[in-house]
Structures are given as structure tokens and as C-alpha cells.
Amino acid sequence: MPGMNPGAKYVPYKPLDLPNRSWPSKVQRTSPIWTSVDLRDGNQALINPMSQEQKLEFFKKLVDVGFQEIEVAFPSASDTDFGFVRNIIEQGLVPDDVFIQVLTPAREELIRRTFESIKGAKNVILHMYNATSPLFRDVVFGNSRAKTIDLAVKHTKIVRELVDEYSKPENGGTNFKYEYSPETFTQTEMDFAVEICEAVRQTWGKASKQEPIIFNLPATVEIGPPNHYADQIEWFCTHVTKREEIIVSLHPHNDRGCAVAATELGLLAGGDRVEGCLLGNGERTGNVDIVTLALNLFCQGVRPGPLDLSDLQSVIDTVSGCNDIPVHPRHPYAGELVFTAFSGSHQDAIKKGFAAQDARKIKGDPSWNIPYLPIDPADLGMTYEAIIRVNSQSGKGGIAYLVAQALGLDLPRRMQVAFYQVIQQVADRTGKEMSSDDITRAFTQTYHVPSITSGRNEGRLALRQFKLEDDVPPELNGDDNLSPSSSQVLDPSYGAQTPRYRRFTGVVLRDGKPHNVSGKGNGPLSAILDALESAFGIRANIREYSEHAVSKPGTFSASASDPNGKRETKTRGQAASYVELVDADVEDGQGAKRAPGFWGVGIDVDITTSGLRAVVSAMSNLIQPSAVIEEATKAVDAAAAK
């Protein structure tokens, strides 16, 4: 390439002079007629064309999806294609409201064979083509313009006669439409394209508003930008006579990667109908992708006619299975990754978008407006699970979203940051993408939460039994037994001004060994902190505390031992408490520098118990910070090995 002059080799497309083109200011608000050519144009482009069984499976899916026009074969090409057409007719597999379409070249023996294939069908589109561009006239056929018209006219006459014959009740009474394609339309002089279509229409003779003739205008090879195709379509539509007796059909290929755009602009320019393939299979770079076109319309609020893509995965499975061609992970709408956000800022925006959407829904506004997601995956039968995936590019928002989805826990903002750091380190160590399950597992391990799905790491400390009793304030009984640390703690779970004290007694396991502990405080949390300090010599302060009702009942398993004799049922409402502890000695010695915090989570049907569990969970991490990442990584690795 370097040094080469492409201008000396490649001839650019010739722009049309269309000074008052109207398509650029139009907006598509209706659905075109959709025609699947998967079983013909798609099939002829496969390394191994489909077997009859595969064609049948594909045909059934096209019917399920709602196509009312299906080009089923090039019947004169092979026994497989011929036999397939016979089979679906004889087995009664073509619904009454579906037209099967069959393609034939303008060659008499092939036309006759094509008619034989459709005998007895209810509705048929007979589709004939011949190439019209100068290159094909000169090189392939050695025909002048006039001879090219003669070819089309002569064979349209044959089609006409055979249509009349096969329409007779004694011959099956088939209901026909005629479609003519000036193949290589986009490389054809526009005046000639109109001229040959006019000649075909005249020969056909029967076109009317009620029974229009179909002129299919293919970009057999995409040789120009989409605006050029639109200009050609508009030129054709405004120069052909009796436009109302014609269905203008678009048949774009994707050589320049612009087939979808070309079709969309071609529709603005006057197209009524689109021929294409599901997911864009077809000759070379493919036919235009009808899934993309239909869903582009759908998410502009336009129903794509009869097409129903609400089970997109089944469409993907059939198409990729029968064609033996995988769908690219980034294929519009259908790719495995197209609803997935890995990057932190995207995840954060999506999470906020869902929260705003929930708020809108409550007010009765169902509109979809989520950052980075132009369509609701649920409308395509997809779940939200894959939307947020976590790798080294991910941020706290996405991770918190996954925890909320999986466990119904709404982590406090600063805890999101702390857990994000855990996940980042685990992701670095394992070197892989963290699935939603991995994150749930890492979460329950790190914060010692007994989840039904991912089990529990009990932590270095575990609460076994406890009793909380009211105690008389010290100024009334002279009890100065409260330790300075716990009396300094503002117990957030208990009103600071409450004129009483709590006494906590219980059994706490440390590394599996039971210890009887007791302590006092101005609330349950400060009382247990006092007890832990007395028993193990660790002074800790609470920096942050919050709680909420768990929004996913049945997510957490019963605690190892219920201190108050209440066994949790799986579906009872549970409360989640979050505590951030700081080592009081470190905090005292830090001066202005902020001491590191250690988070813990407690879940219980009883809010006080969930707070106590959260303290024990945080304390477990505080007493051995180095174990936190190690254990989370081990849990993720162990699950991967299973």
C-alpha cells in the first residue's frame, strides 16, 4: 500500500445529481415489510449449505419469529433445495398467512423447474433476476442494454404464462406475487434500471395498487456509502411511473460494513420492504442483518411489524447452529458482550440509572432511560445478570450492584470502596474475570456472612450465644466498672442519651475455641466491644454503622446458633447491619492521619443481633487483616477448581 495511488486503480462511485433529495429530513416511524432470505442468499454463501433438516429447523424459527415472506430456496439449483420446497408444501408446514418465495434466473428451463417445485402452495412470490450493470452486460452476458431488457421481458412472459397456469384451481390455485430484481442495481445506470423495470412491469401487465409488483433493488455488492444508496432509491422511486403499483424492496449486502445504515436510509428514501438475513449471514460480508434493523426500530419506539424477537437467544441458537457460524460477541443486540459493562464508570452510571428507573416506575413512568443501555435486555429475553461484569477495569459501583443483586444488600458507600479493594486484589491474584458468583463468594468470605449459595467463613471470631440485660446507670449504683474505651464509644444502635446501660454476656469462639465474655456499654454494640476488649485485649471504636431490611428474602442461611432461641426461617424478613471498626490504639497513635477501618456485616431476623454480628465480623478482620484477601482468593479459587 505505501506509495500506491489507489486513485489509479479504483474508480469511485458516481454521485447522483439529486438536488432536492428528501430522505435526509425524514424519520422512520413505521415498519417495512420484512423478507427473510436466510434459506437462499444466506444458504448459498455457506461453506456447507444446510441439509433439509437444518433448513426445516431454520424455516420453523423464521415462522415463529413472525416472517410472512420467506425466500425458501433456489429450487432449480439442487435436489436438496427442490426437495425442501416440496417437503414444506406437502407436509403443510407453511402457514396460510406466509408467502414462500423462490428465486430463479431468467432461464426458461430453470423457471419451469422452479414452478414445478411450488405446485400446490397457497401463497408464492416468484422472484426472477438478471444482472443489469455495464460490467455484467459486457463481461458476463455480452449483452447490450436492449438485449438485457429482452432477456428480462422474454422470461417475464414465461413467468406470466406459468403463473396463469398454476393459479388455476385445477393446478393448485396458487396465489402469486411477482418480484423482479435488476441484480447489481447499484452499479447500474439509474435511467437503465428504471427502463428495464418499466419493461418488466409492462410485460407482467397485472400490477395494480391492490396487487403491486415487487421491484427489488439490490446492492448486490455494496460499492458506495449509504447516502449514495439512499439517493439511488429516491431517484428510482421518483422516476418510475405508477409508483403506487410497486413495492420497492431493498436488498443490501454489507461489503463496506454499512448495510444496516444503507437500508435505514434507503427506507427513508422510499423503500417499502427489506430482504435480509438474521444476524447478517450471506454472500461475502453478508446480507443486511434483520435483527439489527428490527431492534433499531424497536428501541425508537416503533414495533417492527410482525417480528417478535423477545426470545433472541433461541434465534441466535438456531441461526448459528444451522449456519455453523458463531455470532460475534460484539454483534449488535445479539453478541454475548453487548449488554455487559466491565469498566467502572459505566457500571456506576448503569447502577445509578437502574435506581433512577425504579424511582420513575413507582411514579408510573415506564420509560427506559439507562446510561449505556439503549435497549432493555429483558425485552429480548435476556437477564440483567450479565450487564455488570468485573475485571481489573471495574469500579466499586458495579461490584456493589452485583452484591445488591445477589444478596439484597445495599452496602454503605465507604464499605463499597473497601470491598472494591478486596475484589481488585483478588482479581489481580486470580488474574481472571470475577463472575457474579465469585463476587458473592468473596463477599460472604470477607464479611463472614452465612449465604445459602456460597456458604460461610466463620471468621477468627464467632458469636455463639449471648444475653443482653439492662443495667442501672453507674451514677445510681456507684458502678464504675465500665471500661474507658467502651464508655467513650457512642453506640449508634442505641440512643446516646438513653439513661441506662446494657450488659452483654455470651460465648465467643476465637479460632474455634469458646470464651465466656462479658461487658457493659451505653448500648448493645458498645457492650460487646467492651466484652471483646476484656476477653482479648483489643480496643476498637465504631467509625460507622448502618442497617436496613434485606431486600432478598431467603438468601441467608440460619446462623450457627441463635442466641435468643429464634431459628431463622429462610423467608422471614432479615436485617443487615454494617459496622466499620478502627483499632483504638492505632487511631490514638495516628494523630491527624486516619486509621484504617475494618468492615463487618451481620444478618439476622433481629436487628440487635445483626448489629452484634456485624461487630464480631469486623473484629475478625481487624485482628488479622492479612488473612482477608488470602481467604477471599482461596474461596474464589476453590469454586473455580470445582
Ligand SMILES: CC(=O)SCCNC(=O)CCNC(=O)[C@H](O)C(C)(C)COP(=O)(O)OP(=O)(O)OC[C@H]1O[C@@H](n2cnc3c(N)ncnc32)[C@H](O)[C@@H]1OP(=O)(O)O
Ligand atoms: C446475486 C445472487 O445471489 S444471484 C443468485 C445466485 N445463486 C446461485 O447461483 C445459487 C444456485 N445456482 C446454481 O446452482 C447454478 O448456478 C444454476 C443451477 C442456477 C445454473 O447452473 P449452470 O447452468 O451450470 O450455469 P452457471 O452456474 O455456470 O451459470 C452461468 C450461466 O448462467 C447465466 N446467468 C447467470 N445469471 C443469470 C440470470 N440471472 N439470468 C439468466 N442467465 C443467467 C450466465 O450468463 C451463464 O451463462 P453462459 O453459461 O451462457 O455463459
Ligand SMILES: CC(C)C(=O)C(=O)O
Ligand atoms: C438475487 C439478487 C436479488 C441478489 O441476491 C443480490 O443481488 O444480491
Ligand SMILES: [Mg+2]
Ligand atoms: Mg443477495
